[in-house]
Amino acid sequence: NAGVTQTPKFQVLKTGQSMTLQCAQDMNHEYMSWYRQDPGMGLRLIHYSVGAGITDQGEVPNGYNVSRSTTEDFPLRLLSAAPSQTSVYFCASSYSKAGLGETQYFGPGTRLLVL
Amino acid sequence: GDSVTQMEGPVTLSEEAFLTINCTYTATGYPSLFWYVQYPGEGLQLLLKATKADDKGSNKGFEATYRKETTSFHLEKGSVQVSDSAVYFCALSTPSGSRLTFGEGTQLTVNP
Numbered sequence: 001n002a003g004v005t006q007t008p009k010f011q012v013l014k015t016g017q018s019m020t021l022q023c024a025q026d027m028n029h030e031y032m033s034w035y036r037q038d039p040g041m042g043l044r045l046i047h048y049s050v051g052a053g054i055t056d057q058g059e060v061p062n063g064y065n066v067s068r069s070t071t072e073d074f075p076l077r078l079l080s081a082a083p084s085q086t087s088v089y090f091c092a093s094s095y096s097k098a099g100l101g102e103t104q105y106f107g108p109g110t111r112l113l114v115l
Numbered sequence: 116g117d118s119v120t121q122m123e124g125p126v127t128l129s130e131e132a133f134l135t136i137n138c139t140y141t142a143t144g145y146p147s148l149f150w151y152v153q154y155p156g157e158g159l160q161l162l163l164k165a166t167k168a169d170d171k172g173s174n175k176g177f178e179a180t181y182r183k184e185t186t187s188f189h190l191e192k193g194s195v196q197v198s199d200s201a202v203y204f205c206a207l208s209t210p211s212g213s214r215l216t217f218g219e220g221t222q223l224t225v226n227p
Contacts, residue, residue: 033214040219043217044217103161
């Protein structure tokens with residue numbers, strides 16, 4: 001099993017550009033989520049999905065879109081990049097939703113720099 | 116709302132020293148508590164967890180006990196190694212919630 005994979009590893013964008021961060025898992029997990037990691041703030045939830053076709057907003061959803069057409073994939077779209085979106089982005093997955101004490105499996109992260 | 120507070124870092128220790136990283140929480144209901152570890156350049160991975168009061172989670176020599184009376188989940192290890200150098204995150208989830216709530220993270224550096 002590859003676990004949770006993310007691409008790209010590193011990306012530089014100019015303000016106003018759009019891009020998609022890819023996330024895939026091969027563990028047949030129903031629950032997937034996106035977090036951003038910023039210094040001194042831990043990780044904050046952006047969006048999550050409890051299954052194919054179902055998504056919902058997390059703590060910091062503004063400026064990001066998601067969709068979940070398959071169980072395996074959960075891409076994160078930045079619509080118009082802003083310097084405030086400079087961060088490290090982590091995708092995570094689990095068998096069921098985080099609130100049930102499930103272990104979350106994290107990808108290696110995507111480091112994004114917006115100029 | 117739910118929150119997690121970790122001791123301020125960074126923490127620097129010599130090899131074989133005793134480690135404590137404090138974690139306290141605020142949550143409604145009965146949360147599950149976690150410690151995740153992030154090694155340099157990698158994603159987070161679960162270190163240990165506890166899902167009810169008085170449970171002790173343990174892994175790789177690390178331990179933490181779920182103390183409901185003090186709303187704490189302190190991480191301890193009796194003898195740290197250089198390979199334990201990493202960032203440690205305390206986190207919680209609640210039965211009605213859909214996410215992990217993380218503390219700020221504590222950077223641990225262990226010197227030989």
